[in-house]
Amino acid sequence: MKVVIIGSGNVATILGKLMIQHNINIVQIISRNIEHAKKLAEELNTNYTDINGLVDDTADLYLLAISDASLTESLLYLNIHDKPVIHTAGAVSKDVLKVLSPNYGVFYPLQSLRKEMKIIPPIPILIDASNVYTMELLKKMAHKISDSVQIANDETRQKLHVAAVFSNNFTNHLYALAEVFCNREGIDFNLLKPLILETANKITEASPDTVQTGPAIRKDLITIEKNLNLLSEYPEMKSLYIIMTDSIINHYR
Numbered sequence: 656m657k658v659v660i661i662g663s664g665n666v667a668t669i670l671g672k673l674m675i676q677h678n679i680n681i682v683q684i685i686s687r688n689i690e691h692a693k694k695l696a697e698e699l700n701t702n703y704t705d706i707n708g709l710v711d712d713t714a715d716l717y718l719l720a721i722s723d724a725s726l727t728e729s730l731l732y733l734n735i736h737d738k739p740v741i742h743t744a745g746a747v748s749k750d751v752l753k754v755l756s757p758n759y760g761v762f763y764p765l766q767s768l769r770k771e772m773k774i775i776p777p778i779p780i781l782i783d784a785s786n787v788y789t790m791e792l793l794k795k796m797a798h799k800i801s802d803s804v805q806i807a808n809d810e811t812r813q814k815l816h817v818a819a820v821f822s823n824n825f826t827n828h829l830y831a832l833a834e835v836f837c838n839r840e841g842i843d844f845n846l847l848k849p850l851i852l853e854t855a856n857k858i859t860e861a862s863p864d865t866v867q868t869g870p871a872i873r874k875d876l877i878t879i880e881k882n883l884n885l886l887s888e889y890p891e892m893k894s895l896y897i898i899m900t901d902s903i904i905n906h907y908r
């Protein structure tokens with residue numbers, strides 16, 4: 656299978672590396688910024704151009720790994736003659752690609768990806784397509800690079816995206832706030848890392864609902880009060896602490 660990747664950021668880089676590892680032929684990288692296109696093309700040992708350049712028309716598939724906002728801008732620079740075209744966004748409808756080809760779809764990697772990551776984690780792939788032909792192509796490619804492949808329409812992907820924001824983006828933000836707090840209070844944040852890992856690991860064996868601990872589920876109002884006093888100089892953390900505590904108490908009521 657020959658693929659052109661449009662984009663040169665996190666997803667383009669990681670999916671590009673995975674494709675190469677699994678003998679999928681990347682024939683061209685196209686990116687808005689030619690320097691970014693060049694850098695990724697060198698890494699993947701392929702050709703490159705910017706979005707005003709000549710698109711390689713020999714590919715079997717065109718993969719757009721560009722920002723959500725730019726997917727809804729004009730994509731007509733991509734003249735692909737009805738070839739299959741897909742994007743990688745969880746929260747954008749597949750139909751934005753209708754203008755480019757009747758054969759379109761989505762290839763959503765449900766993982767937090769950074770182009771700098773040295774070890775590529777397992778990536779569930781959620782696919783959707785405008786027709787059977789494109790779906791079969793996507794299944795074939797997804798199964799090559801992932802052990803976990805499911806079909807998910809626009810609505811399901813949007814819902815999964817909400818769940819992913821809670822499970823990943825919000826928890827990471829809470830770690831970031833805890834780190835700032837530790838640094839300002841002269842405490843070693845590293846001490847918390849085994850606890851963070853243990854909490855994440857636990858849910859591989861049990862529902863998170865059954866393993867909640869802490870002062871909120873115990874309704875330990877004295878400890879909660881003491882913690883809030885320590886947060887008097889951290890108004891943002893204090894209001895999040897109150898919201899999360901109320902949420903846990905209400906959840907287990």
Ligand SMILES: NC(=O)c1ccc[n+]([C@@H]2O[C@H](COP(=O)([O-])OP(=O)(O)OC[C@H]3O[C@@H](n4cnc5c(N)ncnc54)[C@H](OP(=O)(O)O)[C@@H]3O)[C@@H](O)[C@H]2O)c1
Pocket residue numbers: 661662663664665666667686687688689691692706720721722723725728743744745746763764765766767768769
């Ligand atoms: N990162 C993740 O963990 C993750 C996971 C699942 C899905 N996704 C989805 O994958 C897509 C790409 O995410 P990413 O993390 O790879 O983003 P990213 O690292 O920020 O890269 C964004 C890419 O979009 C290009 N771009 C931005 N604005 C553009 C425009 N107006 N026209 C053309 N190209 C434009 C950039 O090109 P230049 O650098 O050349 O300007 C860059 O290559 C998004 O739809 C995102 O929702 C991301």
